[in-house]
Each structure stands twice: as C-alpha cells, then as structure tokens.
Amino acid sequence: MSANGPYQGAIDCDIHPRVPTPQTLARYMDDHWRDTVEVRGIEAWDSISYPPNAPLTSRPDWRKADADAEPAKLTEATLDRFGFAHALCNSLFAVQFFRDENLAAAFARALNDWLAAEWLDKDPRLRGSVVLPIQSVERSVDEIERRAADRRFVQVLLLAMGEQPLGKSMYWPIYAAAERHGFTVGIHAGSSYHHALTSSGWPSYYLEDYAAQALGFQAQLASLICEGVFVKYPKLKVVLIESGVTWLPPSLWRLSKFWRGVRLEVPWLDRSPEQFARDHIRLTIQPFDAPPSPAQIGRIMDQLQSDEMLLFATDFPHWQFADDAMLPAGLSPALTRKILIDNPLAAYPRLGRP
Amino acid sequence: MPRHVVAKAAEIPPGSRKLVQVAGRDIVIFNISGELFALSDKCPHKGGSLSRGKLSGAVTASQPGQYHYSRPGEIIRCPWHAWEFDVRTGRSWCDPQRMRLMNYAVSVEPGAKLVEGPFTAETFAVSVEDAYVVIETK
Numbered sequence: 001m002s003a004n005g006p007y008q009g010a011i012d013c014d015i016h017p018r019v020p021t022p023q024t025l026a027r028y029m030d031d032h033w034r035d036t037v038e039v040r041g042i043e044a045w046d047s048i049s050y051p052p053n054a055p056l057t058s059r060p061d062w063r064k065a066d067a068d069a070e071p072a073k074l075t076e077a078t079l080d081r082f083g084f085a086h087a088l089c090n091s092l093f094a095v096q097f098f099r100d101e102n103l104a105a106a107f108a109r110a111l112n113d114w115l116a117a118e119w120l121d122k123d124p125r126l127r128g129s130v131v132l133p134i135q136s137v138e139r140s141v142d143e144i145e146r147r148a149a150d151r152r153f154v155q156v157l158l159l160a161m162g163e164q165p166l167g168k169s170m171y172w173p174i175y176a177a178a179e180r181h182g183f184t185v186g187i188h189a190g191s192s193y194h195h196a197l198t199s200s201g202w203p204s205y206y207l208e209d210y211a212a213q214a215l216g217f218q219a220q221l222a223s224l225i226c227e228g229v230f231v232k233y234p235k236l237k238v239v240l241i242e243s244g245v246t247w248l249p250p251s252l253w254r255l256s257k258f259w260r261g262v263r264l265e266v267p268w269l270d271r272s273p274e275q276f277a278r279d280h281i282r283l284t285i286q287p288f289d290a291p292p293s294p295a296q297i298g299r300i301m302d303q304l305q306s307d308e309m310l311l312f313a314t315d316f317p318h319w320q321f322a323d324d325a326m327l328p329a330g331l332s333p334a335l336t337r338k339i340l341i342d343n344p345l346a347a348y349p350r351l352g353r354p
Numbered sequence: 355m356p357r358h359v360v361a362k363a364a365e366i367p368p369g370s371r372k373l374v375q376v377a378g379r380d381i382v383i384f385n386i387s388g389e390l391f392a393l394s395d396k397c398p399h400k401g402g403s404l405s406r407g408k409l410s411g412a413v414t415a416s417q418p419g420q421y422h423y424s425r426p427g428e429i430i431r432c433p434w435h436a437w438e439f440d441v442r443t444g445r446s447w448c449d450p451q452r453m454r455l456m457n458y459a460v461s462v463e464p465g466a467k468l469v470e471g472p473f474t475a476e477t478f479a480v481s482v483e484d485a486y487v488v489i490e491t492k
C-alpha cells in the first residue's frame with residue numbers, strides 16, 4: 001500500500017494515542033493538582049473499557065511496533081502508509097470515572113493540553129477531540145471555551161454511558177457552546193461505570209460489556225432526538241464513535257414507529273426520528289458489526305437511506321480489522337469516496353478551517 | 355357520482371360522529387361545529403375503526419418543552435395505535451404525503467330536494483320536511 005492507494009486523502013475519524021498515565025498528565029497540571037495526584041496516590045487510572053493487555057486494545061503488529069506510543073510511530077503505521085490526510089485523536093483516559101468534578105476538570109484540562117503538546121504539535125495532519133469533564137456542565141463549557149481558539153480541536157468528546165441521558169436539558173449549555181464554535185459532538189463507546197451497564201444491572205463478562213455498548217448508543221440517540229436537541233441546535237452534528245453501526249436501522253424503525261402513536265409527547269419533532277438521525281447523526285465505520293456476506297452489507301446501506309452518515313475510521317490501534325481491510329466489503333466506489341473524504345469533511349466543520 | 359342519503363341531519367349534531375355503510379364501505383361522518391366531514395373509517399395502518407377513536411386538538415411546538423394546543427376536536431386518533439389524522443383533510447399527521455384516509459364530499463340537503471333525485475337511499479324513506487346527510491362516492 002502506498003500513498004497513491006485506495007485510502008489516499010482519507011480522513012481517519014477515530015484513532016487513539018496510548019492512554020497516558022496520571023503521572024504524565026500531572027506534568028500538565030498546576031501545583032495543587034500535581035500534588036494531589038501524588039498525595040492521593042493516583043498511580044493508575046485504567047479503564048476496563050479497553051484494558052491495556054486485552055487483545056482488542058491493540059492489534060498485534062501495532063502492539064509489537066509500539067505504534068500508539070508516539071506520533072512518529074503512529075504516523076508511520078497509518079497516515080504515511082495509507083496516505084491519510086488527517087487523523088482525529090480521541091483520548092480515552094477515563095476522566096469520566098472521577099466522582100470529584102474538580103479533579104475531573106483538572107484531568108480533562110491536562111489531558112487536552114497533553115494531546116495538543118505531545119501529539120497535535122508533532123504532526124500537522126493530526127486533529128483532536130476535547131475531552132469534557134461531563135461531571136460538571138459548567139466546567140465542560142469552560143473547557144470548550146478554553147479550546148475553541150485552537151482549530152486543531154474539531155470535536156468535543158463524551159461517552160456512550162454516563163450519569164444521565166445526554167439529551168436532557170441540563171446538558172444543553174454544552175451543545176450551545178459546541179454549536180457556537182463549530183465543534184462536532186462525538187460520543188465514544190464507553191461508560192463512566194457510575195451506573196450498571198445494562199438496565200437490568202451489572203453483567204458478568206467483558207463480552208457482555210462490549211455488546212451492551214450498542215444499547216448505550218441507542219439510548220443516547222433516542223434521548224438526543226426526543227428531547228429536541230436538534231430542534232434547539234439545528235447546526236449540531238453528533239458522531240457515534242465505535243458504535244458498531246448496524247444496530248441503527250432497526251432502532252430507528254422502532255423509534256419512528258412509536259413516535260407516530262405518541263407524538264403528542266414531543267410535538268417539537270417536526271420530522272420523524274429517522275429523518276432527524278439522517279440529518280444530524282453520523283457514525284464511524286470501525287468497528288462494523290457486519291452480516292456474513294457483502295450482499296447483506298448492501299442491504300444495510302439501503303436501510304440507512306443515506307450515503308452521508310458513515311465516516312471512515314480505523315479505530316487505531318484497537319484490533320477491529322485484519323490486514324488492510326478497513327472498510328466493509330461490497331461498497332461502491334462512489335460511496336467509498338464519500339465515507340473516506342466527503343462525509344468527514346461535512347461532519348467536522350472545523351476540519352476545513354485550519 | 356352516486357349520491358347516497360345516509361342519515362338524518364339531526365342524527366349528527368355538532369361534536370358527534372356517525373359510522374355509516376355506503377356501497378359496501380364503512381364511512382365515518384364527523385360534525386365539527388356544524389361542518390361535516392366524511393372519511394373512510396378504516397385506518398390505513400392496520401385497519402382500526404376511526405369512528406371509535408378519540409378526538410383531540412392539534413399539538414405543535416416551535417421549541418422543545420412548549421406545547422401549543424389548537425383546533426380542538428379536529429384530530430382523530432386511531433383507537434389501535436393512536437396515529438393521528440386530520441379530520442379536515444384525512445391526512446396522517448406524521449406522514450401526510452403517503453398516509454391518508456379517503457375523504458368524501460358530504461352535504462346536508464333538504465328532503466324536498468332529494469325526493470326529486472337522482473340519489474340512492476337504500477335504507478331511507480325520505481320525507482320532505484327533514485334535512486338529510488348526503489355522501490358522494492367516487
């Protein structure tokens with residue numbers, strides 16, 4: 001594969017620099033918080049979403065090459081190799097786990113500073129997401145405002161499972177700030193683990209955790225649409241990152257079917273939930289919970305009823321695909337081009353304005 | 355255009371409705387403040403009988419959290435899955451382009467005029483003193 005291959009100019013909408021340690025982030029904190037990290041003994045803060053040694057967390061060849069450890073190695077493994085135009089860095093340090101919103105805000109700020117200094121400054125093709133300390137809406141808005149001038153940050157980042165459904169009006173100041181500055185709102189698979197992962201309680205196995213993420217996304221999608229976030233903030237785009245994609249059509253069928261009967265609850269929806277999703281929701285394409293044959297993939301594309309919703313992503317270094325098969329089989333060349341380039345540019349207004 | 359006499363006008367006062375059978379079809383007639391509307395009784399979704407549905411107003415909103423209630427009594431909700439239909443047009447609220455009830459021209463005619471014909475009054479003896487509801491089937 002070379003810089004003239006099929007991925008030339010693509011925009012990779014989801015890559016993960018290796019999660020920094022608390023000590024690394026402490027270097028980006030003020031004296032009080034640096035001391036706090038030491039005094040409280042915050043030595044490790046690993047998420048069970050992607051445990052560092054789990055096979056899924058890093059593809060074997062990339063693990064061997066230490067490819068997510070620093071920008072030069074990452075760009076060699078992906079951007080240079082395939083000719084990507086940009087890659088969007090989503091930091092997975094688990095800021096969302098903290099119960100103390102002040103501590104969360106200190107870590108979020110340090111994490112975003114770290115990303116800018118140690119990644120974005122090192123390669124002009126890299127772009128970043130602003131991780132929000134969602135424990136506090138006010139502090140999340142502060143973080144958006146603080147980052148707005150740095151155009152390399154193109155998205156604000158939330159998790160699929162948190163304290164409250166994300167459409168609730170308590171979160172609207174975040175969407176107002178995001179819309180004001182042209183940020184896209186990214187919702188990444190993952191949980192604050194402040195609530196059970198399923199509405200029936202805690203599952204036993206990692207397998208169940210991973211599969212339940214799709215339910216988390218469904219709930220957020222329904223909440224954002226039904227509460228009227230896209231009526232209130234019509235320019236907002238929301239990207240569901242690492243959602244698996246193929247759960248979407250049946251979920252929208254269900255939502256739209258019941259909307260017809262209970263529309264009175266949410267009269268601000270002047271279109272069907274399906275239409276709101278097509279207008280405002282985008283999804284990264286790795287991982288793609290694929291049916292067995294390419295012909296069935298074609299049917300799923302038809303069911304989406306839109307060629308604008310899917311965004312290219314590798315989910316580097318997570319092990320979501322083998323070799324260089326980064327897209328599901330059976331996509332037309334025209335759709336492939338949209339997924340690789342046009343759709344990401346449309347989903348991230350800040351990408352076009354360096 | 356066959357015209358059918360289906361009821362005495364006095365049987366459908368304002369705010370009421372009546373289900374009638376005309377040429378093998380079930381048609382529901384609504385009286386909204388003195389105006390008559392005749393619609394197919396069969397919901398285009400799964401066939402619920404709209405004459406058994408609840409009438410309500412039109413609820414709209416320009417912003418989340420607002421509820422604007424207008425046109426009381428002009429929206430019929432199917433008794434089966436509560437889809438809303440505009441009694442004035444027969445159109446489904448949620449899918450007005452593709453989903454609508456057949457609507458029929460309906461009028462009130464004096465009996466004196468009806469006895470001259472042409473009309474079909476299978477079940478009616480029309481008297482010159484009364485007024486009648488007349489439906490046109492296409």
Ligand code: FES
Nearest residue numbers: 397400402432435
């Ligand atoms: S049958 Fe009328 S709404 Fe389903």
